[in-house]
Amino acid sequence: MPHILTDVLVIGSGIAGLRAAIEAGRHNTVLVVTKSSAMESNTAYAQGGIAAVHAENDSFESHAADTLRVGCGLGDAEAVALVVREAPGQIRQLQEWGASFDLEGRRIAVGREGGHSAPRVVHALGDATGREIVSTLLRQARSCENIRIFENCFAIDLLTDDGRCVGAVTFHEKFGHQLIWANATILASGGCGRIWRETTNPPIATGDGLAMAFRAGAVMCDMEMMQFHPTTLYVAGAGRTLVSEAVRGEGAWLVNRAGERFMLQVHPQAELAPRDVVSRAILAEMQRTRTTCVYLDARHLPASAFKQRFPHITETCARFGIDVTKDLIPVRPSAHYMIGGLRADLSGRADVESLWAVGEVACTGVHGANRLASNSLLEGLVFGTSAARAAAEDVARRPAASPVHIESRISPSGRTELDLADVRNSLRSVAWRNAGIERNGPRLEEMLEIIEFWGRYVMDKVFDDPDGWETQNMLTVARLVAWSARCRTESRGVHFRSDFPASEDQGWRRRIAIRRDPAEGLHLAD
Ligand SMILES: Cc1cc2nc3c(=O)[nH]c(=O)nc-3n(C[C@H](O)[C@H](O)[C@H](O)COP(=O)(O)OP(=O)(O)OC[C@H]3O[C@@H](n4cnc5c(N)ncnc54)[C@H](O)[C@@H]3O)c2cc1C
Known part of the structure; x- marks a missing residue:
């Protein structure tokens, strides 16, 4: 089996992994492994945007208070303060690397989403924020000599030596099994939405990192906390395409089959109530009316502005014969974001020595028991950066990574009869x-x-x-x-x-x- 040595191993090429790789690449050799193409991740599908205080009448205190309120008493105030404070700087950094966020005049445009008491959601190309961010970060990572990226390289398990993480065993589409030895391993493998039948997550989200960290002895926190997104397109054949919260933020209503707005009776913020409230209300309405979905009604909104703000949603609906300016959009909730994960401190350090966890695979306490919309991309940027800095300090204190003798008694299986x-x-x-x-x-x-x-x-x-x-x-x-x-x-x-x-x-x-x-x-x- 080939041995590969690196200072820092990053598992995953979403926002958290790439941000960590770029930061680590300033001082260390970095290897990023990602199981599909580097563009494929939950990040690439993010629509709404990134929360960051920009508006004049907004403040860090207000962003933090909203995050903690929505988190229902489980949020970690220190972790929340960190991400909120770092947010505007992270956005500026992305712009310097070429990210093109939507502008209003010369200022960054900010939208409003559920649970936020002020407009503070920064977006790109209307509703293609994730794609713009991944391409920006990938371009930046690829321009750094210290960073190598292995695509189609599946991390099977973390390697541990006497309780310390020393890398991972991987399987590369072309080169087969490989042993990657690293002084620091940053797990950024994302969430696990594919465990649920209805999900907004793409096929990569099978929880591999969560499972391998658990096997390696990491402490897992808040694993009962899967966030369900209230509005995914319910059209056979369309997958469960997300219809962003920002659509309701721009004024779309949730209605039942009879065209009645049912959120008005449920919560003072109506359609912009926190996600758990809206998801449960939709479920109750579906049960009450014995229907399989409810509808988003955007027909009263200015048609051209809607199409400009949500080009992807408009186009996806159009492919299935739905004209968002004239028709109701059928939606229902589905599994969206894993709040739980590897317990990680303010620098992303997990409970296994030399292992860091960042992004959706981690549980830093930022989201508490419910995630405020658009806070997860932000968390990936902030913790990706701080984990890489902490890992670099750790790497500097240790001798270079080297292989450890391992014995494998596992032989390849024959044809399995399992379907x-x-x-x-x-x-x-x-x-x-x-x-x-x-x-x-x-x-x-x-x-x-x-x-x-x-x-x-x-x-x-x-x-x-x-x-x-x-x-x-x-x-x-x-x-x-x-x-x-x-x-x-x-x-x-x-x-x-x-x-x-x-x-x-x-x-x-x-x-x-x-x-x-x-x-x-x-x-x-x-
Ligand atoms: C449809 C959709 C819309 C969203 N909209 C927003 C939004 O507007 N704002 C917001 O803040 N959040 C949004 N989210 C949530 C947000 O996108 C994710 O939480 C965030 O992008 C997670 O980033 P990440 O880097 O932790 O993981 P990901 O972006 O999922 O990246 C994980 C990476 O790990 C790789 N990987 C996984 N397992 C392995 C393995 N075994 N070996 C090697 N590589 C592996 C994957 O291939 C991938 O590259 C949305 C999510 C979805 C699904």
């Missing part, structure tokens, strides 16, 4: 039904039993391609979600238990942290 597509589809249905927008004890218990049963014949297989590894990772992460959700016997933020519908501040204003236990599988961490 992996069926395992995945079944898991995704179970997760949607049992650990979806509304959960309860018996359903979560059932999900854990099902996963345990399927795990008996899926987890002991030795696969030799990403399809199998991803399926195992999805099962691992689904178990962490169900276990944590069963544990939290209250409702808070995105976690709604129909058998415990109230928040219990006395016992539950705390985070659930879990760690692998070689004997019992899972246990609560300190």
